[in-house]
Amino acid sequence: xxxxxxxxxxxxxxxxxxxxxxxxxxxxxxxxxxxxxxxxxxxxxxxxxxxxxxxxxxxxxxxxxxxxxxxxxxxxxxxxxxxxxxxxxxxxxxxxxxxxxxxxxxxxxxxxxxxxxxxxxxxxxxxxxxxxxxxxxxxxxxxxxxxxxxx
Amino acid sequence: xxxxxxxxxxxxxxxxxxxxxxxxxxxxxxxxxxxxxxxxxxxxxxxxxxxxxxxxxxxxxxxxxxxxxxxxxxxxxxxxxxxxxxxxxxxxxxxxxxxxxxxxxxxxxxxxxxxxxxxxxxxxxxxxxxxxxxxxxxxxxxxxxxxxxxxxxxxxxxxxxxxxxxxxxxxxxxxxxxxxxxxxxxxxxxxxxxxxxxxxxxxxxxxxxxxxxxxxxxxxxxxxxxxxxxxxxxxxxxxxxxxxxxxxxxxxxxxxxxxxxxxxxxxxxxxxxxxxxxxx
Numbered sequence: 114x115x116x117x118x119x120x121x122x123x124x125x126x127x128x129x130x131x132x133x134x135x136x137x138x139x140x141x142x143x144x145x146x147x148x149x150x151x152x153x154x155x156x157x158x159x160x161x162x163x164x165x166x167x168x169x170x171x172x173x174x175x176x177x178x179x180x181x182x183x184x185x186x187x188x189x190x191x192x193x194x195x196x197x198x199x200x201x202x203x204x205x206x207x208x209x210x211x212x213x214x215x216x217x218x219x220x221x222x223x224x225x226x227x228x229x230x231x232x233x234x235x236x237x238x239x240x241x242x243x244x245x246x247x248x249x250x251x252x253x254x255x256x257x258x259x260x261x262x263x264x
Numbered sequence: 265x266x267x268x269x270x271x272x273x274x275x276x277x278x279x280x281x282x283x284x285x286x287x288x289x290x291x292x293x294x295x296x297x298x299x300x301x302x303x304x305x306x307x308x309x310x311x312x313x314x315x316x317x318x319x320x321x322x323x324x325x326x327x328x329x330x331x332x333x334x335x336x337x338x339x340x341x342x343x344x345x346x347x348x349x350x351x352x353x354x355x356x357x358x359x360x361x362x363x364x365x366x367x368x369x370x371x372x373x374x375x376x377x378x379x380x381x382x383x384x385x386x387x388x389x390x391x392x393x394x395x396x397x398x399x400x401x402x403x404x405x406x407x408x409x410x411x412x413x414x415x416x417x418x419x420x421x422x423x424x425x426x427x428x429x430x431x432x433x434x435x436x437x438x439x440x441x442x443x444x445x446x447x448x449x450x451x452x453x454x455x456x457x458x459x460x461x462x463x464x465x466x467x468x469x470x471x472x473x474x475x476x477x478x479x480x481x482x483x484x485x486x487x488x489x490x491x492x493x494x495x496x497x498x499x500x501x502x503x504x505x506x507x508x509x510x511x512x513x514x515x516x517x518x519x520x521x522x523x524x525x526x527x528x529x530x531x532x533x534x535x536x537x538x539x540x541x542x543x544x
Contacts, residue, residue, distance in 0.1 A: 164422050165314075165335075165342025194346070195417035197424065239432060240332030244339065244425075248328065264424060 123152040129183045130157070136171040137243055140214040143172055147202025150193055158191050160198045163244045163264075200264045217249065217260040226251035227258055236260075295478065299412070300355045301374065302475045304364070305517055306415075307347030308375035311365055312525070313396060314340030315532050319383055329386075332432060336393070339425040346418045366536040370526045371519040378461035380516070380525040384454060387440050387447065391454035394433035398494050399465045401426045402487040411479035434498045441502025448504075455499075456507045463512035466491075471517070 130152070131144045143149055143159070150158040159176065161169040173190060180188050200219040203211075208218035212227045223232040231253035238248040239262075246259040317337035324330035348361035359367075378396055383389045404426055407419035440451040466484045468476070475481025499506055515521070535542060 161342075161421075163339065163342065164346065164418075164425055165338035165340065167338065193417075194421050195413075197417075197421040238328035238332065239428075240328065240335050244335045 122154050125183075126152050126154075126157065126180070126185060126188065129179050129185065130176065133172075133175050133179045136168045136175065137245075138211070138214065138216065141203075141207050141210045143176065145204045145207030145210060147198065147200075147204070147207075148172060155187060156189055156191060158193050160193050162198050166244060198264070200261065203261075211261055215258060216246065217258060219261045219263045221263060224249060224260055226254060226256065228256045229254040296354060296356075298471055298474055299480065300351050301471055302481055303347050303351035303354060303415075304374040305376075307344045307351055307361070307364070308373050309379050309396075309400070310340040310347065311344035312373070312375045312528065313379035313392075314338070314344060315528055316379065316381075316383060317389070317393075320389065325386055333389075336429050336432070339422070339429070343418065343422050346414075350414050350418075366533050367540075370521055370529060373519065373521060373525060373529075374517055375521075375525075376461065376464045376516045377513055377522060378458060378465065380522060380528060381458060381461065382524055384457060385450055387436075387450035388454035388457055390433050390436040390440065391451060392458045393429065394437045394498065395455075395458055395462055395495065396465075397426055397430040397433050399462075399487065399491055401430050402490055403482050403484070406482040406487070409479075410481070415480065437498055437504075438502040441499070441504040451502070452504065452507075455504070459507040460510040460513050464514050464516060467514055467517065469517060 127144065127149075130149050131142050133143045135141050135143060135146050135148075138146075146162065148159050148162065150160050152158075157176065157180070159173065161172075173192070176190055180186070180190075203219065211218045212225075215227050217224050217227045217234075224234045225232055226234050226249075229251060231251055233252040234249050235252060236247060237250050237257065241248040241259050245261060245264065247262050248257065249260045250257050314337045317333050317340065320333040321330065321337075324333055344365065345361045348364045352359040352361060352364055378392060381388075381392055383392075401423060404419040404423040407415055408423065410416040410419065437451060437455075440447040442448070443451075466488045468484050472481055472484055476483045496506060
């Protein structure tokens with residue numbers, strides 16, 4: 114019962130956060146990315162992805178604006194560094210959204226081309242357009258694509 | 265002819281004032297001061313190397329390399345932001361990370377000499393990165409167990425990124441060292457330039473020893489065997505001999521720096537020096 118009551122109380126806050134997009138990859142929300150670590154009636158805990166990710170400040174501002182707009186001015190935002198963010202926290206739904214957007218989701222197995230699904234792919238550069246991505250290429254459809262790196 | 269005036273006695277006095285004298289005891293207020301100094305060492309290493317790498321932006325040999333250097337710089341500046349913000353909190357005089365980064369002068373910086381060295385060519389930059397990231401990864405691995413929760417959290421987060429820096433730099437050392445005649449010559453020169461600044465990374469002065477004794481800081485001496493072994497292994501793969509040991513250059517941790525740091529700060533601090541109260 115207690116758990117159910119808590120869900121009821123924070124459910125609407127989660128809904129607000131699910132509509133806050135990541136500034137770099139706008140198809141995926143901060144919840145899908147695993148940036149939101151916990152939600153309580155008066156507190157939201159977020160964690161940065163990469164230490165130097167320039168989106169971190171924008172994310173905090175966007176979360177603040179979304180909470181304020183939805184009437185949650187009293188909910189404060191806290192940042193926790195530990196435990197360190199990992200791509201394992203990206204939700205299943207988030208992974209699908211990444212793939213549909215053209216970014217291969219993080220994987221420890223063979224990297225699938227997000228365009229044609231082929232696993233005949235190769236790395237072009239370990240450092241891509243943002244710190245979280247690597248540049249890959251498909252040997253079948255010959256398209257270049259971003260891979261969200263395991264982290 | 266030097267472009268900076270000679271160091272005046274009052275400058276020396278300023279550096280001396282900040283010098284760790286080894287008179288530490290268990291008093292709490294001294295521990296706070298030592299922690300502040302220690303955080304400056306950690307934060308300034310990351311800040312200065314991040315700024316150095318940023319100088320490559322738009323100049324790297326290819327767009328992929330340009331991005332990789334800029335991304336490493338971002339990671340390092342991110343580390344610096346955490347360490348220096350925390351340093352400001354510990355100091356308790358209302359300074360934040362930006363204030364510490366942009367409103368201190370050369371003598372107040374506590375970074376090691378290696379990170380302030382000029383980029384040189386791409387090989388020299390990668391040689392520096394290889395030596396530094398190999399050390400920083402070992403350091404952060406130890407600092408994950410720091411009794412200071414903030415230092416432990418930053419180290420835990422950053423060690424994953426630094427592992428990546430070390431891999432990238434190692435690959436370039438191998439590729440250039442075991443490459444063409446020219447790339448090999450450049451990597452040999454790059455390693456040679458940076459080699460004399462390596463011993464400082466392991467210097468256990470009184471402050472470092474005090475921080476280690478409190479479980480806050482790392483025992484740098486203990487990192488040396490692993491560092492040497494990892495460096496030797498990569499150099500062997502690059503078909504390179506380790507450079508001959510040179511006279512070590514020390515002093516960065518106590519505010520004595522090469523002329524290069526002042527020039528770096530001129531660029532990095534231009535805006536706040538010109539408009540001291542500028543805000544976003």
